[in-house]
Amino acid sequence: MTYLDELREWLEDSWDPELTLRTWWAKLADDGWSQPHWPNEWGGRGLSLSDATVVARTIREFGAVAGPPSIATRLAGPTLLIHGTDDQKARHLRGIADGTDAYCQLFSEPNAGSDLAGLQCKAEPDGDDWVVNGQKVWTSHGQIASRGLLLARTNLDVPKHAGISYFILRMDQPGVEFRPLREMTGRSFFNEVFLTNARVSSADLVGGVDNGWTVANTTLGVERAISGGAELSSTVVAGEVTGNLDRAVGTFVSGVTSSAPAKESSSKRLMRVVRRNGRSDEPLIRDGLAALYSLERLIALNTQRDRDFQSSGREFPGQPNLAKIAENQAVRLARDLTFTILGVAATVHRYEEDDVSEGSVFDQPDTDGLIETSLFSFAPQIMGGTDQIQRNILGERILGLPREPSTDKGVSFRELTKNS
Secondary structure, three states: OOHHHHHHHHHHHHOOOOOEHHHHHHHHHHOOOOOOOOOHHHOOOOOOHHHHHHHHHHHHHHOOOOOOOHHHHHHHHHHHHHHOOHHHHHHHHHHHHOOOOOEEEEOOEOOEOOOHHHOOOEEEEEOOEEEEEEEEOOOOOHHHOOEEEEEEEOOOOOEHHHHEEEEEEEOOOOOEEEEEEOOOOOOOOEEEEEEEEEEEEHHHEEOOOOOHHHHHHHHHHHHHHHOOOOOOOOOOOOOOOOOOOOOEHHHHOOOOOOOOOOOOOHHHHHHHHHHHOOOOOOHHHHHHHHHHHHHHHHHHHHHHHHHHHHHOOOOOOOHHHHHHHHHHHHHHHHHHHHHHHHHHHHHOOOOOOOOOOOOOHHHOOOHHHHHHHHHHOOOOOOOOOOHHHHHHHHHHHHOOOOOOOOOOOOOEHHHHHOOO
């Protein structure tokens, strides 16, 4: 019996839309179908990433809900599997796999974005804990997270990359304050986070003291690899704060309450709008759609090639960075096509769900989603590193080109900041 035969048989026996989402995700986790590419000993089935994608697709095609999504499963889980202790894996991986824990990423700061190693948020030891003070920004889903992947400075007397540690911070505690950042989409996907004497246990220090840069690069590598990849999970928002866990799982089959529409290529949605608006014969639009479709296919094929490499124990050097550059290009192209096709209508955005008048631009399928995606398009081009950052990584780490000149090499962080 193949793993797909086993999965389909399991779905026939287990799927019940009347179960709560909490119970359903727990069943998936219990039997290894939530994150099937994880090792068997940590709640997976030891499948390849390619096979895990097939599992998620098969669950959705059956009419059920796949495993929980987001930062928890896509970033926290893979990082812990590589760098976490057995104790950390035992305490945290289950909550990730069954969706009871939602995570956010506490990396970027107002003065430490592209130069992430320049971060100034500090963690100081206090008995068996660390006390954290500082500010983070551009924190996705911070307001619903129960855990945060935190980078903090733990040593001022070594060069900036060497004095950083990586923690799993409990978010529902005194000293953690969120301030939503309202975007031009009308939503607040990002947040500022202020940490004032927040505490984190030494047991949740990942990778060892002052070794956070190595751990962070694993997280960032996984984040970049997500670009262009197929969904491994549902789009339903996980975590206790959302209130989704105790609702009937059948409610989420259509993705009605998901944080994003079902994954569909921008080129397909734009083609429908072009046909509906009678602009299929315009050469510039046809050229743009052909370029976007081709780019999306290249991204998908390169992602599949990377998974095939992984399945055979080989490495595709630089693939996450190449995927991120290509995805950024696709986002820009889709945005420009949206504005070209919709014209002035694309400058009007609906902020409220009931703000739709019959015959308006928002009364047409796909249109509002394309406008919102276009308005949001500036964010994904920065998240995980800009094109310039990706090219630097490819040049220096993959191609072996000389590193950019630096004046802070070997200089302690304390010395770098003493006059600031």
